[in-house]
Amino acid sequence: MANLWDTLIGHDSRREMLRHAIAKGRLAHTFLFVGPPGIGKRMLAHAVAQSLLCERHSAADLDACGQCSGCKQVAAGTHPDLFQIGLPAGKQSLPIELFLGPEERRGKEGLCYELSLKPMAGGRKIAIIDDADSLNEASANSLLKTLEEPPPHSLLILVGTTPDAQLPTIRSRCQKLQFAPLTSEQVIEILIRDGIADDRSQAEAVAALCDGSVQTASELLDPQVRSLREAVYNLLAADGRQRYELAGQVVEALEEGSxxxxxxxxxxxAIRFAIEFYRGTIWQLGNDGGAATADSPSSIVLPPPQVTRFTAKFPNRSLDDLDLVGELLERVFQADSHLQRNMSPKLCIEGLFDELTRIERSRRTPATAGSAPR
Ligand SMILES: [Zn+2]
Known part of the structure; x- marks a missing residue:
């Protein structure tokens, strides 16, 4: 499909905003596209590039013919006026070489140099920086001059997840465009169209869990992630020795990561599934343990049997019980922040499961006996 707009689903209002800006001659030179991963921000950036480099459509249409050599080159990633970079495999940050060229050719290659040149074929030079959350300080600083004084024919689009991931110096020099997650229906349409899900019922099941991200939906369909979800759910519903054994299995599953x-x-x-599990429990406790309905939170549209089994441990459904599950959930959020602060994944998960077991033991035995039913 050579016209990139045809493959893009959603984000109509963003497209319309950009079209309006171009028509008024007010298109900014530098953009920061932000929103959850896997919702189509980079695809939209490419479609914009194609429209601006299309030889048949005027820029003000913000549309592409998909047939001219400009359109075909953009679709193939070979257009001489389109420069794209992203996180190289195995790297944690975008290296400065991508912006300023290798050390021996500093300033004579790289994205900043490319943007400073006159366009070769079209009327513009366009650069798309994917994974912009991974700009390190040196790379970000190397971009400042280009952002400060963008060449007149240039357009630079940074694609990231949140403005907070950018240094203030970058943030303040870009026009921010926030993208919303896709709707479930849009996710389902993409999963079926691209053959990511086997059928509609599978697409519907993951669309309910993926927070509007096709990337998350695809990962949820991965057999390894699916079996991890099952293992975490089994573990959290289990007691005693079985619980220890299952915790060992989950940690082993983590160690399979290359x-x-x-x-x-x-x-x-694993943390995300634990959050789902306890949220499902809280919802069931608050609804007398009844089965989930269409009004349930999306994450428990299909109430897993393990959540129902765990909820059954709280026959009184007292406020103390809700409080206990709230405390367990709180501990999972803590593990999430430890993981984000670069704690070892294995230590983080082992510590989490130990703590959850300890909290359950210390609170349930004395507290549930004397607590009043709600
Ligand atoms: Zn074209």
């Missing part, structure tokens, strides 16, 4: 970043990702999933 490197630390893979393990960190799996640990992030």
């Amino acid at each position: 490197d630390t970043s893979e393990q960190r990702k799996l640990a992030g999933w």
Whole structure:
């Protein structure tokens, strides 16, 4: 599909805003696209680039013919006036070489140099910086001059998740464009169209859990992540010795991750599933343990049997019980922040499960016996 707009689903208002700015001759030179990962921000940046480099449509249309050589080159990633960079495999940050060229050619190659040149084919030079959250201080500083005095024919689009991930010096020099998550229906449409889900019912099931991100939905369909979810749910519903054994299995599953970043990702999933689990429990406790309905929070549209089993441990459904589950949930959020502050994924998850067991033991035995039913 050569016209990139045809593959893009959602974000109509953002497209309209950009179109309006171009028509009025007020398109900024530097943008920061922010929003959750996997919702189409980079695709929209590419579609904008294609529209501006299309040889048949005027820029003010913000549309592309998909047929001219400009359109085809953008779609193929070979247009001489479009420069794209992103996080290289295995790197934690965007290296300065991408912006200023290698040490022996400093300032004579790289994104800043490319942008300073006159356009070769179209009327503009366009650069898309993906993974902009991963700009390190040196790379960000190398960009400042270009952001401060953008060449007249240039357009620079940074694509990240949140403005907070950027240094204030970068943030203040870009026009921010916030993107919303996709709707469930849009996610389902993409999952089916691109063959990511096997069928509609599978697409609906993950769309309810993915927070409007196609990337998250695809990851949820990964067999490794699916079995991790099952393992975390089984563990949190279990007691005694079985619980210890299951915790060992979850930690083993993390260790299957090929490197630390893979393990960190799996640990992030384990935490996310624990949050889902306790939120589901709180919802069931508050609704007398009845089955979930269409009005339930999206994460428990399909109430897993493990949550129902865990909820059954609280026959009184007292305020103390709700309080206990709230405390467990709080501890999971704490683990999440430890993980984000670079704690070892294995230590983080082992510590979390130990703590959850301890909290349950210390609170449930004496507290539930004497607590009044709600
Ligand atoms: Zn074209």
